[in-house]
Amino acid sequence: MYKVMLADDDYPVLELLSEEIDWEGMGFRLMGAHGNGASAWEQAQEEMPDLLITDIGMPEMDGLELTARLKELKPGLRTVILSCHDEFQYARQAVRLSVQEYLLKDTLDPEDLAALLRRFKASMDEERRAGWERSRLKALENETRDLRKERTIRNFVDQPLLSPEKWRQEAEEIGLRVGELSVLPAVGFIDRYAQVRERFSSGRTLRFAVNNVADEMLAGLELQGQHVGYDERTSLFLFAYKPSLKTNVYDQVREALRGVQSALSGALKIRMSFVIGTGCPDVPGLRRQLRELVGGTAQRFYLKDGEIAMKAPPEPAAGDLFAFYDRASTELREAIAGGDASVAEAAADYWIAQIGRERYGPETAKDWTLKLVLDLKLKLHSLAFGGLLHSADTLHKEIGDLDSLLELRDWLVGHLRAAAGSAGKAGSAAGAKRADVKEACKYVSRNLGRRIALEEVADHLHLNASYFSRLFKKELGVTFIEYVTRMKMERAKELLDQTSHTVGEICEMLGYDNQSYFIKTFKAHAGSTPAEYRG
Template sequence: MFRVVIVEDEYIVRFGIRSMIDWESLGLMVSGEAANGQEALDLIRESPPDILITDIKMPIMDGITLITEVRKFRPHMKIVILSNLEDFQYAKEAIRNGVSEYMIKSDMMPRDLEATLLRVKEAIVEGAPSSENKLMQSVVVEPIVREKRWLELVEGKQLDPVRRQEILESLGLADVKLPLYMLHIAKNEWALSVEEGQALIRTALGEVMTASSESEDVYEAFPDRQGEMNVLLFERRMAVPGKDEVRLMAQAVRQYLKNHYSISCTIGVSSPTSSCSELHQAYEQATAAAKYKMFIGSERPILYGVDYVPASSQLADNIKVSTTHIHSMVYAFQTKELHAYLEDIFEQLTARKDYDIVEIISLELLILLTTLWSEVASDQQRILQLKKQYYEQLSKLETIQMSKSWFLQAFEALIAHMVGIYNSDRNGIIKAAQYMQQYYQQEISLQSISNLVHLSKNYFANLFKKEMGESFLEHLTRIRIEKAKALLTSELKTADIGHLVGIPDPKYFSKVFKKITGSSPSEYRNRVRGDN
């Protein structure tokens, strides 16, 4: 098992990287974490990993310096850079230092990270074979080469025609002109490692495919970079050709895996293609069909063009989540309104039927949910466990209906928790209001007043507005202006009055005073004197 170290200064990002994939199933383990380059360098010197995942911009020591230092004593370590789009100029320098992969954090999805790590792991194995691997090389090299060439074909949308022809000739398919089907076997949930799952799928294919055909040579099976198995069916060699036969075969494979190994999977099936040069298109169709389980259910074959028919045109409007609106509804305890809002979002997602958009929206909602919990709960260890639990639960949801139900229940639980602690926290708001009434002339910030009553800043701000009907700053400013109005009946200078009520800038004091009272301090003073 290969060791991985994660270096990222933002804890939530570090936690997300660690939680978004099943490391053990990839043959990897997270052996350490660090919040900056210096911590990472000390950790790597003490216990060098096989793979380093690092951010670029970090305090104390940035990612570029870390890579430079690591290369001095570990020149062949595999390194994956994580960064933002605006830091691409740094990526060029990282690439010069021998970085294996470069990923944009804002675009990174779990499957992308898995694919990257599998590529890096494959490069480690190829670059430094063990003595056992060398002894086995003469036995296994041909199947491995075939699988890599199949993978190159299905990923080769921009593959050079000359290279494609070379691959086809090496596979004995240079002149093949017959209908082909691609199957993509997507796991739903199982506890096996990637390698174990692939081995059992190969066994199931061997049992089912040979029993369904007069010839044993009816398919080719190979994993993609995500570790999912793909099967190419040669229709002409089947006993009974056509989509119905393909569906029956796919169902038989799925049922065999379920009955014999308790493996749950969904199988996406492409439309027939008559040329090996179009295998990349068949692969894209099969994977898209498998993802469609989110909308029609899992544990079944899904045929592209039959069960899954892509929309002829995308909806013009993007689906947007208003974090501010959700935030307000949560703090106002508006459970029904929040349910209706989330129902509408998931109705739009269901109508759009776009797997990637569902993942993006789900991630946005999850981040908002965990952020809100961090604001209202004092036990940060519990919050950490809750975040991990949420990530794990969400990763196992297979349909959009399951995701919708999960989010409705999760937000309802959050609001119920807030209602439970509301009465006790109201005393803190009363205490804060009394403090402002007494010490208005001093510098009072949102952070200092929330610390005084032992509440988080964001939670205090929202609870204060709910309880007092105005924001913390509006309330404090109103107190100061009321005190200023009383002082303006005296002979004190306007600038001095501003200092006395906690607004030392004369221009700002006049501006705020006029905004609230409708007149400048001097106009107000003259009017009061005239009235007297």
């Protein structure tokens, strides 16, 4: 009997298939029915099925990743995908996992599955008669072809080239005739990778999907092209050709890459940008080109989404971006404090455009932007601007996943807009209705690092100090001095929570001259000393 595994988080579907199909009568043994892919994968490692019937969307591990994992262990596995209507075309077009059939859950009829099972059994019986081992080895060869091709190219790019002739032979085994033909390489980058990655259960599933779509598209071209997945977000394309004055291979390659873009967009809703190298007649030249394309992070950083560009020579070092840091920090802080998201976005766009004009190194640009955002978090009051950022570790991870200036711009603007939105509500959150009192609250938030006198703020608002004092108390129910103290103590909490500054340093950062007074004030506000609060 052939072994069948069911995986679907829809219990009624599992129940229907388990009870309505005469598995044994049709020559099958139902070895397991699982509510998620992880459970199915765990059993499969102990006992592999011959047939997998699985839903796409499941918790812990989805059906596409489950299928990919099982096929790595058993390339000849038969698979039936259960799909909702809105996933159907995606399932058919996006992930060519050698799935034998798709069934729509909306119209699922056990008799339809029974008919499939009869066909599967007949074909599996025929394979056994024709030689199961030969069939299995052939399937294994097909499934591992991409892995061998990837390993060959990665070793070629990343490892020392000890023998060009030996590598040429390895290249011929994966269908690349270097030397006999010239090769024009290109590198492709998945745009907005962090967002794309969230739509797939794993990086491996994403990589598998991209490989299959790209390979299928290139197979239909007259121009001989090979696709190799270099890593989860990067692909290499190698186009073999005979140099000729009659045809422009660069135009042909550009058109081929547009086709890849169209296929990936239609099938996977993925955009990819490309950099095209120069034609290489020999192995050392090809290796040099590939290393430059893969290592061209600066050019990649400044590509627009979906752009197809020629490889550009390295640009001379730009000036010192950090020379503009204080000015940018001040402008962004003031934009946020004003509570107008459009002003904050315009300020960010100005500085992103400055980076784009000067073409600073990607790491410099990201370090500069990260420092801006981290310092804004420290300088702006946590209560009024609580929407600004996540933890420093989260920010480091987020910015590390950004590959382009456009992504960096969106990341910065997203945090600034959230901060400006919080700032705009700061006065209201404190209970203020009058515009002048709201402005006073913002003034306090912008100046927490020094002593703030009532007369100073009244003068800023062009109000009599006594009148302003009475007005403030009436609006917020606390005196101006009480409000300032509360804001400073909340700021002290944030600094204690998120920095390694000493109590003395925090005391100075908040404009206090006397550390004992600061500790006493903090304890009255928080119920513990700063040291006790930090724990």
